[in-house]
Amino acid sequence: MKNNPFSKANDIVIKRRKNPKGEYAHLNTTELLDAVKKSAHSTHRADLDILLEIFLDRYNARQDELDQLNKELEQRIKTEVQKSKTYHKRYEQQAKMAAMGEMMDAVAHQWKQPLNALSMMGDLLVSDYESGDLTLESLKEMREDMQAQIDHMVTTLSEFRNFFRPKEKNETFGIKRSSQSVTLLVKDEFLKNNINIKILPDYELLIYGNENEFKHLVLNIINNAKDAFNERNVENREITIDFMKDDKCTYLEIKDNAGGIPEKIIRDIFKPEVTTKPEGKGTGIGLYMSTQIAQKLGGVLSVRNGDNGAIFQLKIPLPL
Ligand SMILES: Nc1ncnc2c1ncn2[C@@H]1O[C@H](COP(=O)(O)OP(=O)(O)O)[C@@H](O)[C@H]1O
Numbered sequence: 001m002k003n004n005p006f007s008k009a010n011d012i013v014i015k016r017r018k019n020p021k022g023e024y025a026h027l028n029t030t031e032l033l034d035a036v037k038k039s040a041h042s043t044h045r046a047d048l049d050i051l052l053e054i055f056l057d058r059y060n061a062r063q064d065e066l067d068q069l070n071k072e073l074e075q076r077i078k079t080e081v082q083k084s085k086t087y088h089k090r091y092e093q094q095a096k097m098a099a100m101g102e103m104m105d106a107v108a109h110q111w112k113q114p115l116n117a118l119s120m121m122g123d124l125l126v127s128d129y130e131s132g133d134l135t136l137e138s139l140k141e142m143r144e145d146m147q148a149q150i151d152h153m154v155t156t157l158s159e160f161r162n163f164f165r166p167k168e169k170n171e172t173f174g175i176k177r178s179s180q181s182v183t184l185l186v187k188d189e190f191l192k193n194n195i196n197i198k199i200l201p202d203y204e205l206l207i208y209g210n211e212n213e214f215k216h217l218v219l220n221i222i223n224n225a226k227d228a229f230n231e232r233n234v235e236n237r238e239i240t241i242d243f244m245k246d247d248k249c250t251y252l253e254i255k256d257n258a259g260g261i262p263e264k265i266i267r268d269i270f271k272p273e274v275t276t277k278p279e280g281k282g283t284g285i286g287l288y289m290s291t292q293i294a295q296k297l298g299g300v301l302s303v304r305n306g307d308n309g310a311i312f313q314l315k316i317p318l319p320l
């Protein structure tokens, strides 16, 4: 009892000092706690409320700091989310531009042939007329040939327009038909590069989603194969498109014999801006966009190296 300082409260003369708050203010938390202990044993017990006040002030200051930090953090998160949205939009835009460029090339190739033919037929008309060989019969025949060439150009153009007309709506579409439409579009370009594209199944499989985007995914993958063939001077170039279904998923596999993805980047090729191509040729966006498209179709895109080249697989779980 005798040693308990609180029991003798009445005997203690409480002394107020002039500026105890100023005296304590510079102390750190441990020192303040020491001061509390000391003060409990000393005649300056009245300092306790001052010490408490200092603690409270500090607590409030910290709380304010914390609130401020939280606010800043919230703002930072908002900004980051906004930034990543902007990046995503930019990537999407870049991918569209890149795909557009590639498609333009394809269209130019598809058109070169019929344009040459038309120009030749024009010359032929004139020379037939000059030599007196032009009959109504041969004129009609020529006109039909010309129409066929023009039809071919119109088909290419309308495929091209379909491709880029932003169609936001989802629908059920056939993998085979859709892949065929992509390969038709790049037919001349791939022929020129000696690439043979085979669509293996003789059946159709339906999936649900945005068909244009699906076409972009296929185009990105086969264009990459084309680049790999050319970079590596591969002979007997072949791309096969295969699809199948089991009781859980629909699978699309696009396989080439260009030698495969370099091991050192295979883990990263779906990340944006990963490319092995020189500036101006590669953006590293194609496969990143393709994974986004795969996700929108409710599936995942993956890749592995087979014996002769890359095998891309799109796997879409069947709806329950
Ligand atoms: N079929 C393939 N064979 C070999 N490498 C490939 C194949 N497809 C993609 N790649 C590699 O993946 C990289 C990323 O492809 P992508 O995202 O389309 O960007 P980009 O074509 O602009 O380089 C390519 O630069 C290439 O190194």
Ligand SMILES: [Mg+2]
Pocket (backbone or CB within 6 Å): 220, 223, 224, 284, 286, 287
């Ligand atoms: Mg690419």
